[in-house]
Amino acid sequence: MSIKKYLTSAVALAMVGMASLVNAGEITHELGVTNVPDAPKRIIVLEFSFIDALASVGVSPVGIADDKKRDRVIPAYTDVIGNEWVSVGTRKTPSLEIMASLNPDLIIADKTRHSAVYEALSEIAPTIVLDSLSGNYPESVEQMSIIGKAIGKSEQMEARVAAHKATMKDYIAQMKNTGNYVAQFGVTNKTGLFLHSPVSYNGSLLELFGFKSNMVKTNGDTYDENYVETSLEQLSVVNPDILILGKYADPAHTDSWAEEPLFKQLTAVKNGNVYNITAHNWSRLRGMLAAELTAADLLEIMKKVK
Amino acid sequence: MRHLSLKYITLVVAMCASALLSLSIGPRQDVFLSDLLSAFATDELSINQSIIFDLRLPRTFVAILVGANLGLAGMILQAITRNPLASPSILGINQGAALGMTLGLVFPSIILLNLDFMAILGALIAGALTFSFANSAKNGFNSLRLILAGIAVGAFSYAMVRFTFILDDDLAREVIGWTSGNISASNWQDVKPLIVWTLLGIISSYLLAHKFNLLALGEAASQGLGANPKLIQFMGAVIAATLTAITVAVAGPVMFIGLVIPHFCRRFFGQDHRLLLPATMLAGALLMSLxxxxxxxxxxxxxxPTGIICALIGAPYFLYQSLTVKGAKL
Known part of the structure; x- marks a missing residue:
């Protein structure tokens, strides 16, 4: 073998080696497999649960679909990720142009909201798609591991996930007798009440803590099956022992029911077991820190339940 | 005449029957019509009585009144334009009302009085635009241009409403809540203004009904008989726009009732608007409660949403009607 051939094969080997360094991760996600650079530095996230993932291993995204309202990224996250991110618009319709201008090397998108623009996102940067909006709590924890792998921080993430599971177990141990109660969470705006069904993120969290549900459990995972618009008469059929409300408006639609005899007769209302929590934290956020906030709220509620 | 009163009685009976059926249906299956009857006999309502009296009854009233108003609005619009296609949704009035409300929701600071009034304002402006496009100084009023203008105004208004769907989730949800033709959350507060506006609509259109008959003879002929066609058209348009707007404010834009019902009624009650008026209101109420x-x-x-069901029932009937009417002028 001539020296020339040796050199060529050596260069070829080196190139293969370098390529494998740059493209370390093949990440399997909702829409296929994406080759992700080894340790992405410029990450854009298009749902709040992905901020939760990055914050839990101390990584700051360059761009966030924050609905153009920076305070939707709560202090618990900004304490870790800082305030330097660029808003790429709403989660529903993020701006491709702003995203491209940020030169990202990884985009994390949501299955429900962004599947239709997956191709366009992939042209901007390697994109992975996870089911945040219509996924349940166990799925959201599994997604943490996928994101950990994608950003090259698997070990750190697994440690955080293990700590989170221990924290949740602790909360579960502290909440006794949850199995005696039917608990129902819903958000209400000016025009309606939307109950989060057992298949939704919050529904699955309540189930994890041992609460029962009176809603019909569907198999589907469409938006309408997760978040069910509910009239007062329908609510009286569900009739939970504990009603947890997140109000996005003041006065909210449910406030207009205050004087209705049927509302007053609901088990939760009669026994004084209607609780208001921060709608944003429960219904928009998901992930580990978010679930721990929810757990803390639930613990407080269980201390007050009559 | 006996023949005619039989038709009215049939409509009234059908409407009452469907209203009673609607009252007996709901998620609570332990609530019956008997609870409604007994509700009138007691001072303190039981829970079942409250469900049917406080929740289901106002909703059924809203359905009936919305249907009646839209049927009437459609009849008036077809009378003053002498165009069988005229109806609140085809002339853009429905969509204009929805746009008025949507603007109020997106920019709360511009709300005049309340959302109902914003709907009326939107309907009047949309109607005025459509009619002014249809009237040109050179050629006068043109029936074809009226429909084209209405479709343009309606499409523009609805595009603006739909634009808000891509805004923030909460706002989009609120706009959809107001504009998707859903009457499930109706209460007695919605019924009261609706009754007042409906009564005003009935009285004013009954006073104009004979003039509508004259207008059917053509503008020149009606002028010869002592009517002022421009004034009648203007008053008719304002009444129709207001009736439509008030239904949009409670139920969202419900399509097809205003288009289909007047045709249906002309088949059985003839061309006299004094006889058509109660018929279109009853038939509109019947369709909406069904x-x-x-x-x-x-x-x-x-x-x-009830609006979707109306379109599902109304659209095929309209197609059937257009295909079977002999010598149709469509």
């Missing part, structure tokens, strides 16, 4: 029953049942125990 749609309400279907809306409750199609995805039981959840609700489907």
């Amino acid at each position: 749609a309400d029953i279907v809306a409750k049942l199609i995805n039981f125990p959840y609700e489907t």
Whole structure:
């Protein structure tokens, strides 16, 4: 073998080696497999649960679909990720142009909201798609591991996930007798009440803590099956022992029911077991820190339940 | 005449029957019509009595009144334009009302009085635009241009409403809540203004009904008989726009009732607007309360917006009608 051939094969080997360094991760996600650079530095996230993932291993995204309202990224996250991110618009319709201008090397998108623009996102940067909006709590924890792998921080993430599971177990141990109660969470705006069904993120969290549900459990995972618009008469059929409300408006639609005899007769209302929590934290956020906030709220509620 | 009163009685009976059926349907299956009857006999309502009296009865009233108003608005619009295609949704009035409300929701600071008034304002402006496009100084009023202008105004208004769907989730949800033709959350507060406006609509259109008959003879002929066609058209348009707007404010834009019902009624009651007026109101109410029953049942125990059901019933009938009417002027 001539020296020339040796050199060529050596260069070829080196190139293969370098390529494998740059493209370390093949990440399997909702829409296929994406080759992700080894340790992405410029990450854009298009749902709040992905901020939760990055914050839990101390990584700051360059761009966030924050609905153009920076305070939707709560202090618990900004304490870790800082305030330097660029808003790429709403989660529903993020701006491709702003995203491209940020030169990202990884985009994390949501299955429900962004599947239709997956191709366009992939042209901007390697994109992975996870089911945040219509996924349940166990799925959201599994997604943490996928994101950990994608950003090259698997070990750190697994440690955080293990700590989170221990924290949740602790909360579960502290909440006794949850199995005696039917608990129902819903958000209400000016025009309606939307109950989060057992298949939704919050529904699955309540189930994890041992609460029962009176809603019909569907198999589907469409938006309408997760978040069910509910009239007062329908609510009286569900009739939970504990009603947890997140109000996005003041006065909210449910406030207009205050004087209705049927509302007053609901088990939760009669026994004084209607609780208001921060709608944003429960219904928009998901992930580990978010679930721990929810757990803390639930613990407080269980201390007050009559 | 006996023949005619039989037709009215049939409509009234059908409407009452569908209203009673609608009242007996709901997610609570332990509530019956007897609870409604007994509700009138007691001072303190039981829970079942409250469900049927406080929740289901106002909703059924809303369905009836919305249907009646839209039927009447459609009849008036077809009378003053002498165009069989005229109806609140084809002339853009429905969509204009929805746009007025949507603007109020997106920019709360511009709300004049309340959202109902914003709907009326939107309907009047949309109607005025459509009619002014249809009237040109050179050629006068043109029936074809009226329809084209209405479609343009309606499409523009609805595009603006739909634009808000891409805004923030909460705002989009609120706009959809107001504009998707859903009457499931109706209460007595919605019924009261609706009754007042409906009564005003009935009285004013009854006073104009004879003038509508004259207008049917053509503008020149009606002028010869002592009517002022421009004034009648203007008053008719304002009444129709207001009736439509007030239904949009409670139920969202419900399509097809205003288009289909006047045709249906002319088949059985003839061309005299004094006879058509009660008929279109009864038939509109019947269609809307039938749609309400279907809306409750199609995805039981959840609700489907009544507006969608109306279109599902109305569109095929309109197609059937256009294909079967002999010598149709469409």
